[in-house]
Amino acid sequence: MSPEELDQIAETERQAQLGFKHRVNVCVAAGCVSCQSEGVKQAIEKDVARRGMGADCEVKGVGCMGLCAQGPLVSTSAGVLYQKVAIEDAPAVVESLLAGPDPRLLCKTDVPFFQAQKKIVLENCGVIDPERIEDYIAAGGYTALMRALGELTAAQVIEEVTKSGLRGRGGAGYPTGLKWSTVSKAVGERKYVICNADEGDPGAFMDRSVLESDPHRVLEGMLIAAYAVGASEGYIYVRAEYPLAIKRLRIAIRHAERFGLLGNYISASRLSFHVDLRLGAGAFVCGEETALISSIEGKRGSPRPRPPYPAQEGLFGEPTLINNVETFANIAPIIRNGGEWYAQIGTEKSKGTKVFALAGSVTNTGLVEVPMGVTLRQIVYEMGGGPPEGRQFKAVQTGGPSGGCIPADFLDMPVDYENLAKVGSIMGSGGMIVMDETSCMVDVAKFFMDFCASESCGKCVPCRVGTYHMHRILDAITERTATAQDLAQLQELCDLLKNTSLCGLGQSAPNPVLSTLRYFESEYQAHIEQHVCPAGVCGKLEEALHG
């Protein structure tokens, strides 16, 4: 495929789309599919056909529109968004194309939830059909790849990525340009590019959404990476719990191969690149890069000590670039618009945007993409609408099991890697769980410790046995049978795990405990000294059982 051919395809597709007077986009990402959006789409198609509007109106399955809690979501070419569309509503939706918006189904879009977003990663989500490569190409897809192959040397590509200031979205925020440059300098018989799509944090679904809504964007990012570091083979490690993402990735790979965008001598360049899928079996620790690599190699997915880092000795002992889905999803826009453009967005050390999965005690739950540096208050209150009527904000948990709980005092803090670390949490993969006065912070810490204990791979002693004891102690505190000594032991274990565990799982497992101890120590004390749970959560079950 040459750049001219790509333009041709884009033009043809755009013309075809212009041929339709009306368009109805139905979300067919997992959130909406789970409330029967596919049935809604069929019903709308049927209704369009019944009215003989088939030639005028395109009904398209598109990716995630963000406000998943209000699904199924449907948007139309009249510029309106409908929420909670049922199969019976199909005629009303089609009718509204001619008669004007149906107020009954209308979802307001002139609200901060939509308006305050800045979409780079999600720019095509909810707009293009994830199962048609032509639609991605018409939206400017693969032009960044063509630009990289045709106009830039590998070193220049890395320079753009470095200039952009992009940092890894998989959790740790490692500078992407630096990682690419290390892999490009490493010597090996061959090199690999791996996309980490294991997304294991409870409550996080940004990566799933991108894969389900815009899979080619990830492939394009991987292709550009392969060109930059000199890799010839790629793997996408995606958890088996994401069947729809897997299906769409398979389709995307097949289409890209057919279009000559994956394979040998892509666009008559030196680049030959093949991509394969590997399915994870649901172990959280397999998201850790060395465990993930071991799993791809067909071994037990447990981490190994680093160094050597994957960049030097990764998959099958060869230099390997491993990045997260969202990291790769940022690459095409960076190459298209230049690193400097990207670096204008965000804060001094955290550039670009971040997708957050907003959940918990907020009015609007769903996915939002915001520039780095917006405040927690903007996300939770303006966009999320704050806790529901009558509820009081208590804390927001970021970073999942490796993160922490941030109290109201820090609501005006701009969100970036540095600030989150300063207050004892992490960016993580972008989960954001809002909690109100009905959450007991000890109980929250126990929930995450339970997760870490059962997801520990069992290889190193501090993590394997330490998480067990920490969970046991937290359990005793919530049972209100713990003593001050237990609390001291809990703190001792926090320090031990943080400093001696082999991998990030154990090293960061204490974070939820440490951060709740830091900001909500009085709750721990109340459980231990007064034997009461201030939030009234702990012991509720027993009371219910024993009256």
Added chain:
Amino acid sequence: MAKAANIKTLKIDGRDVSARQNETILEVARENGIFIPTLCTLKGLSNVGACRLCLVEVKGTARLQPACVTRVEEAMEVTTNSERLQGYRRAILELLFTERNHVCAVCVSNGHCELQSLAQKLEITHVHFAYRYPEAEVDASHERFIVDHNRCILCTRCVRVCEEIEGAHTWDVMGRGIDAKVITDLNEPWGSSQTCTGCGKCVHVCPTGALSEKGKSVAEMLKRRQFLPYLTQMREEDRS
């Protein structure tokens, strides 16, 4: 010139020592008679860095480094025995004692157990974390050997010796976290294993009484490891 670069000089606990490039901190420390506690590592097997007892402080690095896998570097300054490290080591050993049922008084390896002798050396007089007292199996189905999971510390030496030296890969690990355990074949009785060659290497590399020979009573199980350096040396010579 090129040859000179192969030798590194560094400081361990304030002492100037020299090392070959590619040596680990642990190897160099041992050559110089500096003690670093270890349980999972064994010369002749690959290193997994799992027990975390060998963690040391390296000046200029925020994180503690496992001495068994960390390569020496020119001008490195290593501390192997700070109070902080001692505290962590004792805590890790204590965690091991709480994890399964280590009842030395009735153990075949009493007196010859690496876990026990390390605990003595680090002056562990009591365990301040709660014991778990799990129910663990004993598999005596093999005609010559026994695996007693009560005594296993999951160092995976058996797994590695079986795969790397014997080439049988009878042993592996199953389960996660606190439920992890070593298994023979696909968690089948050792006695009916199709892959076990009966070589006994696993028994002799096991640091505790988890793997033992049948017919041994309390304190009678002595482990013989001489074969391992011998075999690895022969193989290395073979290769060069």
